Amino acid sequence: MRAQVTNHADSSMFDWLRYRHLLWSLTWRDIRVRYKQSLLGVAWAILLPLSMMLVFTFVFTRAVQASSLMAVDMPYALFAYTGLVPWTFFSMSLMGCVNSLVANRNLVTKVYFPREVFPLSCVASGFVDFSIAMAVLVALMVYFHMTGDWAFVIHPSLLFVPVIVMVQVLLTIGLGMLLGMANLFYRDVRQIAGVGVQLLMFVSAVVVPIPKDGSTLALILSLNPLVPLIGAYRDCLIYGHLPATGGFLYASVTAVIVFVSGWVLFRRASYRFAECI
Amino acid sequence: MADEVVRFSRVSKRFRLGAGHDSLRDLLAAGMRKIVGRRSRGRRKPIIRALTDVDFSVDRGEALGIIGPNGAGKSTALKILAGIIRPDYGEVSVNGRLAALIEVGAGFHGDLTGRENVYLNGAILGMTRAEVGRKLDDIVAFAGLEKFLDTPVKRYSSGMYARLGFSIAAHVDPDVLLVDEVLSVGDAVFRLRCMDRMNELVRNGTTLILVSHNLDQMQSVCRRAIVLDHGRMAFDGSSQDAVAHYMQAMSKTYMSHRGDLSDGGEISSDVELESLTFHDGKREGVVWTRSGKAITAIAKFTLARPVPKLVVELNMRAMVSENLVSINSGRDGVTISAMAGEQEIQLAIPGLPVRGGQYFWNVRVWDGDSGEILCDSPFRYPLCIDDGGRATGILCIDHEWSVVRSKSTVSIPKPHSDVGGDSKIREGEHENMPVR
Numbered sequence: 204m205r206a207q208v209t210n211h212a213d214s215s216m217f218d219w220l221r222y223r224h225l226l227w228s229l230t231w232r233d234i235r236v237r238y239k240q241s242l243l244g245v246a247w248a249i250l251l252p253l254s255m256m257l258v259f260t261f262v263f264t265r266a267v268q269a270s271s272l273m274a275v276d277m278p279y280a281l282f283a284y285t286g287l288v289p290w291t292f293f294s295m296s297l298m299g300c301v302n303s304l305v306a307n308r309n310l311v312t313k314v315y316f317p318r319e320v321f322p323l324s325c326v327a328s329g330f331v332d333f334s335i336a337m338a339v340l341v342a343l344m345v346y347f348h349m350t351g352d353w354a355f356v357i358h359p360s361l362l363f364v365p366v367i368v369m370v371q372v373l374l375t376i377g378l379g380m381l382l383g384m385a386n387l388f389y390r391d392v393r394q395i396a397g398v399g400v401q402l403l404m405f406v407s408a409v410v411v412p413i414p415k416d417g418s419t420l421a422l423i424l425s426l427n428p429l430v431p432l433i434g435a436y437r438d439c440l441i442y443g444h445l446p447a448t449g450g451f452l453y454a455s456v457t458a459v460i461v462f463v464s465g466w467v468l469f470r471r472a473s474y475r476f477a478e479c480i
Numbered sequence: 481m482a483d484e485v486v487r488f489s490r491v492s493k494r495f496r497l498g499a500g501h502d503s504l505r506d507l508l509a510a511g512m513r514k515i516v517g518r519r520s521r522g523r524r525k526p527i528i529r530a531l532t533d534v535d536f537s538v539d540r541g542e543a544l545g546i547i548g549p550n551g552a553g554k555s556t557a558l559k560i561l562a563g564i565i566r567p568d569y570g571e572v573s574v575n576g577r578l579a580a581l582i583e584v585g586a587g588f589h590g591d592l593t594g595r596e597n598v599y600l601n602g603a604i605l606g607m608t609r610a611e612v613g614r615k616l617d618d619i620v621a622f623a624g625l626e627k628f629l630d631t632p633v634k635r636y637s638s639g640m641y642a643r644l645g646f647s648i649a650a651h652v653d654p655d656v657l658l659v660d661e662v663l664s665v666g667d668a669v670f671r672l673r674c675m676d677r678m679n680e681l682v683r684n685g686t687t688l689i690l691v692s693h694n695l696d697q698m699q700s701v702c703r704r705a706i707v708l709d710h711g712r713m714a715f716d717g718s719s720q721d722a723v724a725h726y727m728q729a730m731s732k733t734y735m736s737h738r739g740d741l742s743d744g745g746e747i748s749s750d751v752e753l754e755s756l757t758f759h760d761g762k763r764e765g766v767v768w769t770r771s772g773k774a775i776t777a778i779a780k781f782t783l784a785r786p787v788p789k790l791v792v793e794l795n796m797r798a799m800v801s802e803n804l805v806s807i808n809s810g811r812d813g814v815t816i817s818a819m820a821g822e823q824e825i826q827l828a829i830p831g832l833p834v835r836g837g838q839y840f841w842n843v844r845v846w847d848g849d850s851g852e853i854l855c856d857s858p859f860r861y862p863l864c865i866d867d868g869g870r871a872t873g874i875l876c877i878d879h880e881w882s883v884v885r886s887k888s889t890v891s892i893p894k895p896h897s898d899v900g901g902d903s904k905i906r907e908g909e910h911e912n913m914p915v916r
């Protein structure tokens with residue numbers, strides 16, 4: 204006789220929708236807790252990418268002269284910030300997901316609800332920070348426009364930005380579920396993911412453009428779906444045109460595959476979480 | 481036919497101690513061994529059978545207690561019901577909204593205020609924000625934390641924490657409420673209010689499943705109880721019978737383990753306490769008796785030296801309380817002049833008129849001349865007393881009811897005699913007004 208559970212434990216992929224109140228509550232908790240007992244509070248959502256932008260601007264334009272930066276045809280600060288904002292969203296959400304199940308061990312072992320809620324709330328709270336940081340980007344764009352460093356045009360391609368965000372969110376959730384689940388079984392995953400994310404930053408055209416010289420290295424690096432994704436933000440926000448179809452399609456397909464496989468595997472393993480954590 | 485809300489049929493669950501590999505290093509090492517072809521012998525993780533073929537169902541509005549020794553599978557059963565873990569075999573169905581209180585305040589975040597945690601915990605237990613908003617005042621009033629609502633819970637005492645946690649769960653209005661051993665927290669008044677609240681929920685049609693080691697508490701809420709022992713159903717029936725069954729099983733286990741308890745509480749090396757047993761008139765070594773029935777306590781110990789004025793005291797107490805009974809040979813004016821060697825002191829008691837439950841005894845031995853305490857054993861000699869479910873309160877005393885009909889005080893409801901002239905009122909019932 205196989206085990207049959209005809210209550211909530213055996214429900215569908217969309218079970219978490221019934222628990223959306225909880226999703227919002229956990230998201231709100233994450234945000235609330237992150238900025239509690241801090242003087243600057245939510246301002247950190249802006250200060251973090253902004254200070255990183257300043258660091259990289261200093262490093263790459265004053266301290267060292269990197270030849271690859273020649274490929275950047277916009278003010279470097281702008282290049283760095285448009286890369287750092289989506290990158291921060293990606294990396295913070297991902298690391299949040301990796302930790303989420305273990306950090307909420309108490310809930311995993313003591314209360315039932317669909318476990319998808321944990322990674323989902325990490326991405327949702329990352330999205331709140333992302334939105335705030337995006338608002339600052341507008342201010343930055345106005346500044347560079349005023350100083351004459353870059354001429355912005357309001358272009359309909361801005362309307363494409365939500366699609367890019369969507370693709371990024373799918374990719375993050377999928378990866379986050381896979382890694383969060385793996386971390387539950389083997390805590391090593393968190394360490395590996397930490398190093399991996401650091402490395403990924405430098406090969407995702409976040410602060411340094413990737414080489415496009417047709418070398419083997421360039422070919423391997425172009426397999427990273429984050430490259431066309433982050434490039435797409437710059438295309439729509441800075442250059443004012445739609446991203447190149449091929450690259451963006453590749454990123455989207457990858458994101459959907461990662462998302463679906465991540466979600467399915469997560470669901471299938473989730474009933475073992477409480478025992479294995 | 482009452483409708484069945486919870487069904488647990490032939491459920492089995494096993495756990496492997498030390499789940500899988502603890503780190504990637506172990507996994508890689510195990511993988512290597514597999515490749516090399518060497519079986520790692522003796523390193524298999526042992527398997528625990530947490531539940532084996534457990535079968536029960538609960539109807540709407542019924543309160544079921546689950547009792548059993550530690551490790552009997554009580555919490556596993558609750559976690560399976562709650563959907564936290566999945567059984568290996570068997571079927572579980574829960575009909576309706578379920579709230580599980582497996583740990584008080586699971587999911588509380590220390591940095592958030594009481595109010596914020598009520599909303600968060602409410603959501604965790606399945607309430608919407610609007611629902612929590614409606615019930616917030618009740619929840620806070622029940623927990624008695626009005627003044628601390630905007631204080632972060634990390635500043636709460638553990639009692640306040642527990643009160644708020646229980647209060648939230650008690651206001652979810654679930655169809656099925658699971659409560660796991662959480663009422664051992666909070667002060668006595670709050671514990672009583674928790675029980676009142678649980679009784680109220682059950683009256684209003686909530687199905688309650690309560691796991692508790694506090695048998696008195698369990699009995700006052702649940703009419704029916706099951707006993708789990710080593711993951712198997714040992715008993716299913718009225719909670720009084722379940723407690724009696726459990727007590728007997730516990731005492732047997734206790735007796736078989738008694739050899740392990742080396743510390744008899746001997747303070748002086750002059751005395752070695754052997755045992756305290758009970759004789760109910762039929763046989764020695766009973767651990768179970770009826771309330772009010774005659775029983776003899778037999779204390780056996782060995783003295784290394786003669787004690788001309790020996791004082792022996794036997795004390796009985798319930799699980800959590802002060803002494804209920806203290807009987808002291810010295811106070812009774814009994815002089816025991818004991819030679820060295822084995823002693824057997826008997827104390828005949830015509831009856832222990834206490835409410836049913838589990839009681840524990842200890843033995844104290846003094847040297848009456850010097851006042852030196854020779855032995856003060858722990859309260860570890862059990863005696864279960866069954867009152868047949870008659871008593872609540874502390875005592876179960878002999879009593880007899882009689883109804884003395886009286887013009888001035890009896891007020892039996894009046895039949896509807898205004899229809900027709902045939903009066904059915906019997907003598908003595910004409911007047912309902914008290915007459916002096």
